[in-house]
Amino acid sequence: MAEPIKIRPVNRGKRPHFFDDPAIDQLFAIVMAMSAELSVLWDRVDTTERLLDQKGTLSRADIEAFRPDEKVHTERTERRNAYIDRIFRIIREERDSLVAHDKMTEYRELMDDLSKN
């Protein structure tokens, strides 16, 4: 049997950076990778809890063998979406601020309207 292979980029080229300081791009990559690892850990805890609920005891092999069914997958997808929304809140808020500016104008109009004599 042949040796296991290692899959590495062959011709990916120089990695682009989008910020003036490439360290910021690297930091984004690190934060995103960490967010993934925390989500993986969360799923592992979820698997553990589900197996304990079902069986009252568990082994490492039980956890490794666990695969989410449609229902569990959907629950985890919802949790992941909410989690991503919390982790990357600051970016969403910047997006929303561009809309909120207009909303503020409307709000001032509302204030004026409701404060009329």
Place this chain on the structure above:
Amino acid sequence: MPFQAKHDFLVESSHDELSRQNYVQRLRMHILNQIGGGMRAVYDKRVKPQFEKSQGRAPKDEYEVHVAMLSDNYGQVWSTMMRSCQEMVWDSVIPAVERAQPKLNERIRGLNARYGTLTLDPSVKVPRYVSATDIHLMPGNYHTERTADDASQGALYDRGRFVYNGGAAGPYADAIPRTIATYIRRKWPDFKPAQALELGCTIGSSTIPFVDGFPECEVHAADVAAPVVRYGHARAEALGKRVHFHQMNAESLKFADGTFDLVYSIIMFHETSTKAYRNILKECHRVLRPGGLMIHMELPPVGDMDPFEAFYLDWDAYYNNEPYYLKYTHEDIRACVTNAGFGNDKFFQVLIPDLARSPQAFEAVVGGEVIKKTQVARVGESAKWFTYGAWK
């Protein structure tokens, strides 16, 4: 989102790997829809007014929008996240593929084919547009062989692409070819191809819908990259589908003139080159019988888009290793098709709504309704497929 359909050669991911892949799917969708969804507002309310203030005019083309958007903090954040997430897609799948080797190669080598065939040709030279860059940042691209009879790039592509598109193309990742095959059948019910050829077939997930759609038809599929056709052959056999795979360059097909009634490709041309695009169209014309149909699904031309939309669509050309993408989306496709020998009056183009996601809109287009405006979206976000071709 559905689970990926299992078959005997799909790599098995561990508990944690599967969890990581599922997370990367969601993260990618968040970046596309939530963060990407703010890009237009950032342009309209911040970047464009600033540009107008400093230059005294609006940005005149997508290149000026590009520079301006990537000078904005939001454009930088979105871009760096898009890039990182694309890398994470492959990283999330690689350990499972590495582990599946070398057993996977051995099983594929020892495959006892019951339905279709595999014809490899070691004399096929991998063209520069495939060998020079890892397209979509996929490590090793379609063609890299790390050991004898290696099919691992096929395995990587199969699982990685599913993570990439978040399952949006269905459990077999074949929403587009299924839509196109059904469109042909419904639009031209008297057209009964006896022989069909797909170009740039990779792992054959875009071939099988044509086997299903035209059960009387002998379906061939060609790709320059040996690992993907090896894997595609094994995958098709595992799914019980009759496909004849060939390692072949679409620019110089080994088939005789007038062999096929139908020649098609699904989102292939933008990964080739200016020269190859023209050569392949000529080959399509050559291998078609008179009365045969050539049809291609591809990125929509950016010609009629506003500069922001063109910038947004063309971002991948720069940062997702798709070097011909930008030139391709600016090609005059009608001119290229007619220059390849097809009659100008035989050319057609149509925007086809996805069969599974928008069945009613699909039916309307089959019935002749024309969708004028191209929705700005990458493949996987949009649910309308730009398709064009010609009758010989």
